[in-house]
Amino acid sequence: MGEQDDRGLTRIQRRNRELILEGALTVFSNSGFRGATIDQIAGEAGLSKPNVLYYFASKDEIHKTLLTTLLDMWLAPLSNIDPEGEPLQEVLDYVAAKLRMSRQYPRESRLFAYEILRGAPHLTEILGGRLRGTVEDAVAILQDWMQSGRLRNVEPHHLIFSIWSMTQHYADFEVQVRAVLGKGHDPFSEAQEFLDDLYRRLLSP
Amino acid sequence: MGEQDDRGLTRIQRRNRELILEGALTVFSNSGFRGATIDQIAGEAGLSKPNVLYYFASKDEIHKTLLTTLLDMWLAPLSNIDPEGEPLQEVLDYVAAKLRMSRQYPRESRLFAYEILRGAPHLTEILGGRLRGTVEDAVAILQDWMQSGRLRNVEPHHLIFSIWSMTQHYADFEVQVRAVLGKGHDPFSEAQEFLDDLYRRLLSP
DNA sequence: CCAATTATTGACCAAAGAGTCAGGATCAGG
């Protein structure tokens, strides 16, 4: 996980804050904010409850720290779309990157899913601010590609929503996906194939 | 909402159970199971907490009743796919129906989203049972259409997942969608257009 | 090796929240 403002933190502080955030990610992503208890987080981190509260003032602060710390990493792929790249391939790469993240970081996906479901009390400024900005940048690139006829014309915001929803679906609703598919399936690699085909069809000019 | 086993219930019982379930739907869909309190539900229903517990033995029972009561309604559109219909149109109708439900019943959508995120403790049997069965029926129809060349060949399970995820996204993550789009948008009608185009492209033989 | 700082914890506290219950209010049928 990506803490880097180690300014003035002791070795122990760095290690324990990391342990706590790591444990909290597991607990919050399983139970949501209200469902999680500091005791569970402490247990997951291998620390005592008062010790957890020695490093973070409150449950809320742990949660907020997690969200803001992870948001950059979560949004990174969207900023990686290269305006100079081959349009279709850039989009397909983005889709693949998002799907890989759902497979590799399902806890992060669920953490954000819970938060947004709740109405995103800890993210409201960010949603209308940084997130929106990042999306607009990507939208501008997409629009440019579409206007120059190198990508088929579709509404770019909803294109992005579709990518988010379909890729994250495999992390957030994994229980359902697996239950419906039954055994002997690899949801993620099947999804990769499906999505590649889908966006190729949708976006080929 | 759809309670129908009114057998032997007095008028008052019917009315109050309905009030409670209605209030509980609002509260659970906003806060999730753990975040919801019986007091909030009582408040929403205009009843006292003990009175709520006079009609339902526990918070858990309210929740379980809600889920099982609403599941049928939620799944209905999938069973409405007509094997005799025009394949592409049938799928497009299903997509439209699901999107309409997201717009009209966002609370239901979020209720299920929360439950599945949690790992679906109240739905496990159903997921692998009734839901899976319903999906398999639809899959069979789709496969038939695809084999006879009336619909383009894609993996039908993932086709269904894609419909679920994209349509429910607009209900479950509405905060995010609105924040990203900004004012002056009608997410749902834009989505309708986008999805119609998408599935037409994907599935036209 | 010795302070001073940092880290840790057992034992608390207070609030919230699920669920109970005895008794009072209301209502429906006669």
Add this chain to the structure above:
DNA sequence: CCTGATCCTGACTCTTTGGTCAATAATTGG
């Protein structure tokens, strides 16, 4: 208008849980 059944609630209990704190243990730098 009476009575038994249904309905409702104030006041309660018990558990969980977020958070505090004083005392103890480790660590670190001089």
